[in-house]
Amino acid sequence: MSTDSGAGDEDAAITLYRLHGCPYCERIVRRLERYGIPYRSRFVAGEHSRRDAVAREAGTRSVPVVVDHERGVTMPESSRILEYLERTYGDGGPTERSDSDGMELIEFPPAEHPTVGETAPEFTRPLVSAAYWEDTSLSTLVEREGPVLLVFYPLNWGGKSVYWWGEIRDRSWHEDLTVVGVGIGQPFDHQRFIERHGLENALYSDPGNGVAERYGVVHDLDGMTGVSEPRxxxxxxxxxxxxxxxxxxxxxxxxxxxxxxxSNWK
Incomplete structure (x- = not known):
């Protein structure tokens, strides 16, 4: 039901801006095809700076973005798009709880985490860059670098983590503030991950997942008693x-x- 960028049915009801290999875009493709909705794919470049077409259309350089020409709706963010397609073209009920690979979506329980206006819990862990690592406290980092975005993420080499960090890298968040990951990898594993994916930010090494516990974002891994990662x-x-x-x-x-x-710092 889809045509590639720049070709095919210009009168399709839906235009989907997407990126090759993007798992969130594939979720939208599966939903469009399930409902039999004619759509036209517009593939964007990997670099955000080269995504002028989608930026003009939707005011964002992130994908996926759906444009519903018949209804005059432009919708970014995969979760919002899925809800819109279900509400508009489906049966109006809850969206199917599966991802682009047909895997069941897992709902996390409510998290008891620090909230806006509170003081972020202090911690000290090895802070790993491409060149070296050293023990660094959060307070030292904030005092030295200014605003810090802590990004808790799961295992280094999982597909979702790779895509997530690629998106953060391509958005150049590191140019506006200090972006620091928190993951359970050992320092040498973090270093390989940074080098392999060309990341511009450092990663805290927290193999025991203690920082995630302080922040209320621990996720216990199914079938692995005593093993957890950050949510x-x-x-x-x-x-x-x-x-x-x-x-x-x-x-x-x-x-x-x-x-x-x-939007909190732009």
Whole structure:
């Protein structure tokens, strides 16, 4: 039902701006095809700076974006798009709880986490860059670098983590503030991950997942007793370690609201 960018049915009801290999875009493709909705694909470049067409259309350089020409609706963010398609073209009921690979979506329980206006819990862990690592406290980092975005993320080499960090890298968040990941990888594993994916930010090494526990974002892995990883989450931390914004994933795989997170410093 789809045509490639620049070709095919110009009168299709839906235009889908998408990126090759993007799992969130594939979720939208599966839903469009399930409902038999004619759509036209517009593939965007990997670099955000080259996504002028979708930026003009939707005011964002992130994908997926759906444009419903018949209804005059432009919709970013995969979770919002799925809800819109279900409400408009489906049976109006809850969206199917599966991801682009047909895997069941896992809903996380409510998290008891620090909230906006509270002081971010202090911690010290090895802070890993491409060149070296050293023990660094959060308070030292905030005092030295200014606002810090803590990004809690799951295992380094999982597909969702790779895509998430690629999106953060391509959005150049590191140019506006200090972006620091928190994951359970050992320092040498973090270093390989940074080098392999060309990340511009450092990663805290927290193999025991203790920092995630302090922030209330621990996710116990199914079938692996005593093993946990962070639930995907972001905490924007300002002067005096005051929390200015929080996003916590409520399901896996997550759909981070990049534009919402970014709007807090843009």
């Amino acid at each position: 995907p989450a972001t905490f924007l931390i300002g002067p005096e370690r005051t929390i200015d914004h929080v996003w916590i994933a409520d399901e896996w795989p997550p759909s981070p609201p990049y534009d919402e997170i970014e």
